Amino acid sequence: MKYFLKTYGCQMNIHDSEFISGVVEEMGFFPSPPDEADLIILNTCSVRDRAEQKVRTYLGDLKKIKSKNPRLVIGVMGCMASRARDYLERLNFLDFLLGPTQIESFPAVLSGVLKNKGISPPRVSLPFKYKRADKISAYVNITLGCSNFCSYCVVPYVRGRERSRPPEEIIEEIKDLSGCGFLEVILLGQNVNAYGKEIPGWSFERLLEKIAEIDGIQRIRYTTSHPRDFTKSLVLKIKNLPKVCEHFHLPVQSGSNKVLESMNRGYSREEYLDLVSFIREEVPVSSITTDLIVGYPEEGEREFLETVDLMERVKFDHAYILTYSPRPGTSAFSLGDPVPSSEKERRLHFLQEKQRQHSLFRNLPLKGETLEVLVEGKDPKGNLIGRTRTNKEAFFRGEESLLGKLVRVKIEEVTPWSLKGKEL
Numbered sequence: 001m002k003y004f005l006k007t008y009g010c011q012m013n014i015h016d017s018e019f020i021s022g023v024v025e026e027m028g029f030f031p032s033p034p035d036e037a038d039l040i041i042l043n044t045c046s047v048r049d050r051a052e053q054k055v056r057t058y059l060g061d062l063k064k065i066k067s068k069n070p071r072l073v074i075g076v077m078g079c080m081a082s083r084a085r086d087y088l089e090r091l092n093f094l095d096f097l098l099g100p101t102q103i104e105s106f107p108a109v110l111s112g113v114l115k116n117k118g119i120s121p122p123r124v125s126l127p128f129k130y131k132r133a134d135k136i137s138a139y140v141n142i143t144l145g146c147s148n149f150c151s152y153c154v155v156p157y158v159r160g161r162e163r164s165r166p167p168e169e170i171i172e173e174i175k176d177l178s179g180c181g182f183l184e185v186i187l188l189g190q191n192v193n194a195y196g197k198e199i200p201g202w203s204f205e206r207l208l209e210k211i212a213e214i215d216g217i218q219r220i221r222y223t224t225s226h227p228r229d230f231t232k233s234l235v236l237k238i239k240n241l242p243k244v245c246e247h248f249h250l251p252v253q254s255g256s257n258k259v260l261e262s263m264n265r266g267y268s269r270e271e272y273l274d275l276v277s278f279i280r281e282e283v284p285v286s287s288i289t290t291d292l293i294v295g296y297p298e299e300g301e302r303e304f305l306e307t308v309d310l311m312e313r314v315k316f317d318h319a320y321i322l323t324y325s326p327r328p329g330t331s332a333f334s335l336g337d338p339v340p341s342s343e344k345e346r347r348l349h350f351l352q353e354k355q356r357q358h359s360l361f362r363n364l365p366l367k368g369e370t371l372e373v374l375v376e377g378k379d380p381k382g383n384l385i386g387r388t389r390t391n392k393e394a395f396f397r398g399e400e401s402l403l404g405k406l407v408r409v410k411i412e413e414v415t416p417w418s419l420k421g422k423e424l
C-alpha cells in the first residue's frame, strides 16, 4: 500500500507530519506520488488565507482522482480541519478530518477508516516513532497551543491553549535522539519561552539547562520566542550555556506602538529595542531575526514608517515579512481589511529591499571569519550545506563523509542570504 502526504505551513506542521509518516509507515504504507497512492493526507495550515486557498485548489484535483478510484482514502489534518471544518464536512469525498489537537487519535481513526474500506492494516507496535527528516537535527515539541490571542492569529483557536509537555518526557525523548546520533535539537512551540508556567519549579531556562546536560547533543535551538516573555535573565542563561546557539528569533511584527497595542502583542517598541540592545551587549556574536506584518488594518503611512525606523535601528540578520491576511474568528477580523492590496505590496517590497541591505550589512563582516558549521545536506551543484551557530546557511566543497559533522569553514564570499567558504 502506498501513501502521499502533503504538508503546508510552519515547523510545527512539519514535525506533526513526521509523526503522521511514522504512523502510516508503521502500518505498512510506502511513500508514492499522489496518482499512485491508496492514502492521501493533507496536513494543512490556516495562518494565511493563501495557504487555505492552495488546499482548496488541491482538493479540487483530489476529487477528480477519487472519482476514478473510490477506494482511495483521503484525510485532511492540521489547522484547516479545525478552522474550516464546516466547509470540509460538505466535501463528501473526504474520509476523515483531524485538527491539530486531535493528532494523538490519528492511528485509531486511520485504522477505523481503513477497516471500513475493507483494508486491514497490519498490527502495529506502540509507541509510534516519528519519521525524522534526517539523522542530524530533530524537532522536539515542548509547548503545544498558544494563549496569547494576538489579534490577527488563528493559532489559539485551532491549536488550543498553551500547554507545556512534562519535562521528564522531553528529556527522555532528547536522550533517545542523542542515542540515535542526533547532534542538534530544535525545541518547538508557539511561545517556547513561556515553557513551564504551569509546572511548579520549571521554566524555559531550567529546561535548557537540563537539555544541555545530555551527552551527545551539541547544539540546542528553539523556535518561536515571544519578545514579551524573553527576559534578560534568559539572555544571560543562553550566554552561559555553550550548547545553546546564539540565534535570537524575536518576532516584532510592527515598529508602531499603536499597531502593537491593537495586535495585543504585550510589548512596546521601546521595550523591544531595549531587549535587542541587551542581547547585542551580552552576546555580541549572535544573530537576531524577526517576523513582520505589513498592511495591518491600523497601519497607516506613519505607522509603517515607524516599522522602517525600527528595522534601521536593529538591522536584523533576516526577516520573514508577510502582508496582512484577515482571518475569520480573530479579533482583528472586525477591523476589516482597509489597506489596499497594491499598497500592501508596495510596503512589502520596500521592507524586503531594506532587509536585503541589512542582511548584507550583517553578513559582510563574516568574510574571512572561520565559523562552525553543522553539515546537513548537499545542494544540486554538489556543495555541502550547513548552518552556522547563528543559523546562517553556509555552502562549501567537501566530502560526503562530512554530512552530520561539525566542521570549521573559512568564509570567502557572502550574499544577503548565505555564506560560501572552504573547509579548514
Ligand code: SF4
Binding pocket: 146, 147, 148, 149, 150, 153, 154, 155, 156, 190, 191, 226
Ligand atoms: S504568540 Fe500570537 S502570533 Fe504567535 S501563535 Fe500565539 S497568538 Fe499566534
